[in-house]
Amino acid sequence: MKSNFNELKLDAVTRRFAGAGGAAFNALSELTLTIRRGEFIALLGPSGCGKSTALNCIAGLLQLSDGTIMLDDTRIDTLPPEQRGFGMVFQNYALFPHMSVERNVGFGLRMRGVVADEMATRVAKALKMVQLTGQEHKLPGQLSGGQQQRVAIARAIVIEPPLILMDEPLSNLDAKLRIETRAEIRRIHTELGRATVYVTHDQDEALSLADRIVVMKDGAAQQIATPQEVYAQPANLHVARFMGYRNVLELDVESEEGDRVALSGPGIRLTGIRKLPLAGRRAHVAIRPEEAALADGADATNAIAGKVAHVEYCGRDSLVDVLTAAGTLLHVRSARPPRVGDTVNVHVPVERALVYPAA
Amino acid sequence: MATAAAPIAREPFDRTLLLVAPAGLFMLLLFVYPFLYGLWLSFTPKEGGALANYTHFFTTDNLWPTIWTTLRLALPATLINVGLALPIAFKMRIRTPYQRWVTTILVVPITLGTVLIAEGMLIYFGPKGWLVHFLQFFHVYDGTIRLTHNYTGVLISLVVSGFPFAFLLILSYITGIDPGLARAAATLGADPKAQFRHIYLPLLAPGLAMCFCLAFVQAFSVFPSAVLLGSPAGPTRVISIAAYEAAFEVYDYSLASAIAMIMGFVQLVIVVAVLGLRNLFYRGPMVGGKG
Numbered sequence: 285m286k287s288n289f290n291e292l293k294l295d296a297v298t299r300r301f302a303g304a305g306g307a308a309f310n311a312l313s314e315l316t317l318t319i320r321r322g323e324f325i326a327l328l329g330p331s332g333c334g335k336s337t338a339l340n341c342i343a344g345l346l347q348l349s350d351g352t353i354m355l356d357d358t359r360i361d362t363l364p365p366e367q368r369g370f371g372m373v374f375q376n377y378a379l380f381p382h383m384s385v386e387r388n389v390g391f392g393l394r395m396r397g398v399v400a401d402e403m404a405t406r407v408a409k410a411l412k413m414v415q416l417t418g419q420e421h422k423l424p425g426q427l428s429g430g431q432q433q434r435v436a437i438a439r440a441i442v443i444e445p446p447l448i449l450m451d452e453p454l455s456n457l458d459a460k461l462r463i464e465t466r467a468e469i470r471r472i473h474t475e476l477g478r479a480t481v482y483v484t485h486d487q488d489e490a491l492s493l494a495d496r497i498v499v500m501k502d503g504a505a506q507q508i509a510t511p512q513e514v515y516a517q518p519a520n521l522h523v524a525r526f527m528g529y530r531n532v533l534e535l536d537v538e539s540e541e542g543d544r545v546a547l548s549g550p551g552i553r554l555t556g557i558r559k560l561p562l563a564g565r566r567a568h569v570a571i572r573p574e575e576a577a578l579a580d581g582a583d584a585t586n587a588i589a590g591k592v593a594h595v596e597y598c599g600r601d602s603l604v605d606v607l608t609a610a611g612t613l614l615h616v617r618s619a620r621p622p623r624v625g626d627t628v629n630v631h632v633p634v635e636r637a638l639v640y641p642a643a
Numbered sequence: 644m645a646t647a648a649a650p651i652a653r654e655p656f657d658r659t660l661l662l663v664a665p666a667g668l669f670m671l672l673l674f675v676y677p678f679l680y681g682l683w684l685s686f687t688p689k690e691g692g693a694l695a696n697y698t699h700f701f702t703t704d705n706l707w708p709t710i711w712t713t714l715r716l717a718l719p720a721t722l723i724n725v726g727l728a729l730p731i732a733f734k735m736r737i738r739t740p741y742q743r744w745v746t747t748i749l750v751v752p753i754t755l756g757t758v759l760i761a762e763g764m765l766i767y768f769g770p771k772g773w774l775v776h777f778l779q780f781f782h783v784y785d786g787t788i789r790l791t792h793n794y795t796g797v798l799i800s801l802v803v804s805g806f807p808f809a810f811l812l813i814l815s816y817i818t819g820i821d822p823g824l825a826r827a828a829a830t831l832g833a834d835p836k837a838q839f840r841h842i843y844l845p846l847l848a849p850g851l852a853m854c855f856c857l858a859f860v861q862a863f864s865v866f867p868s869a870v871l872l873g874s875p876a877g878p879t880r881v882i883s884i885a886a887y888e889a890a891f892e893v894y895d896y897s898l899a900s901a902i903a904m905i906m907g908f909v910q911l912v913i914v915v916a917v918l919g920l921r922n923l924f925y926r927g928p929m930v931g932g933k934g
Contacts, residue, residue: 381928
């Protein structure tokens with residue numbers, strides 16, 4: 285067990301499960317990823333995308349079907365979890381119900397044969413870090429969900445692992461606590477200077493916490509990039525849809541000029557930026573509701589005309605549904621909500637209309 | 644709290660509680676009354692004062708040692724049953740294709756009566772049985788082998804009939820423990836041995852105590868196999884045989900009741916002791932956090 289590392293390399297990590305009728309399916313296929321010292325990685329995707337499988341493979345709780353995991357020069361994918369020495373925070377916390385908070389947090393140290401004095405100091409330090417000083421002698425069942433969560437984090441960090449794995453640690457908390465604990469996790473990560481792999485299905489969590497995001501779907505990594513890049517430049521249509529590009533239109537390709545693609549459809553002419561090489565005459569364009577705008581009829585460029593079908597008040601702005609002549613529903617965020625039935629133009633900046641090949 | 648004001652709302656009487664009445668009556672007529680009657684009977688001996696039966700029991704050489712004879716059978720049998728069932732149930736906690744088969748095979752003896760088991764054992768383990776023939780044919784052991792009509796025979800029978808019971812109980816306790824706890828322990832550096840010692844064992848302890856009590860009470864009241872497979876005149880003259888003889892050979896119901904009361908008291912002492920130990924352990928839900 286190392287106290288820190290330079291690189292943790294996942295090379296074509298694959299995990300198969302026996303599916304229905306004996307057919308094997310890949311819960312995780314060929315994940316290749318290099319985690320650097322002190323980096324915060326988020327594995328992001330909908331449920332069943334393989335993100336927890338990936339985490340369990342790193343932890344050693346699942347064996348690989350294929351591929352290798354290297355910690356610097358040591359191959360670790362053949363080691364059982366207790367010899368990898370990574371800290372893990374489980375979704376349901378998995379606190380030992382028969383042990384006090386103090387003994388839960390000290391468990392990893394006890395397994396490492398740390399002497400009593402040092403153990404007490406380190407447990408106290410970890411509990412201070414998660415702001416649970418004074419709760420040492422309570423049983424997990426006597427704590428609130430948020431406190432249990434913090435015990436789980438303290439238990440994982442007290443062993444000073446080179447890598448901390450977190451499996452949707454905030455999903456059992458209420459909205460307010462979730463945002464507070466999120467900031468806490470980021471603070472602890474910075475304070476410790478250890479790498480973290482964080483599994484979540486919540487894009488806000490991934491964007492706010494991670495240095496790099498791995499967007500996953502059907503067991504495969506779709507994009508590995510910084511939050512800014514994943515948010516603004518999704519690598520493919522799957523990522524775009526998952527990252528909140530709610531308007532996806534299938535249109536005909538008119539012409540290509542550099543990255544700029546002119547598209548058309550029934551009653552629509554639109555120019556966008558090509559994200560992937562196009563094949564064939566059809567293409568998808570993806571547009572984020574908050575990056576489109578309602579424009580006045582006269583000076584509307586790169587716009588789609590339609591009628592307001594529905595307005596949903598969201599406080600700071602409103603979510604407007606616009607029905608185009610061809611019968612497509614577009615979602616647009618607007619600070620000045622129109623009235624239902626108004627004729628409007630939905631304006632999209634050329635660089636924010638992302639064009640992907642039609643499948 | 645003693646200082647609490649009047650209750651905020653009074654719970655209306657839950658009439659569904661009346662459904663307990665038939666069962667209560669049943670218990671009263673078929674358990675409480677016979678027990679109290681037996682207790683009273685034990686204090687009204689044929690001759691002498693109220694405690695004459697008890698003095699007789701503890702001063703007669705073929706009566707009081709039956710307590711030790713029975714304990715000498717029941718305690719090892721219970722320990723073997725619980726001790727064997729624990730590791731096997733632990734292995735069986737994970738659902739595997741062969742788990743159901745193993746469980747079925749292990750549980751089958753529970754469906755057989757003690758008399759049937761005794762009969763089978765007499766044929767299989769007897770002096771002219773298959774086992775002895777086999778051992779002697781292959782010269783594994785050439786001396787005389789006596790596994791029936793002695794202490795060993797009764798012990799084996801208690802294990803055969805008691806094991807499935809202990810196994811099923813422990814299996815249900817083990818499967819109630821969140822396997823995520825062991826996984827969490829593994830990530831913290833606990834190898835499988837340490838996971839068992841620090842996670843499973845402490846969480847199982849109350850269940851094991853319960854299982855021990857039930858298995859012990861069952862073994863302590865051994866009667867048919869002690870007669871059929873043991874030597875009821877000598878080393879396996881258990882307390883229930885003494886009670887049976889008093890009741891149906893001497894026709895001293897009063898003495899028989901006293902022996903039955905002593906038998907119940909010994910069981911009670913062991914059960915209370917074990918359940919007392921159980922209170923030393925954690926007895927809450929066996930999952931860690933929100934499910």
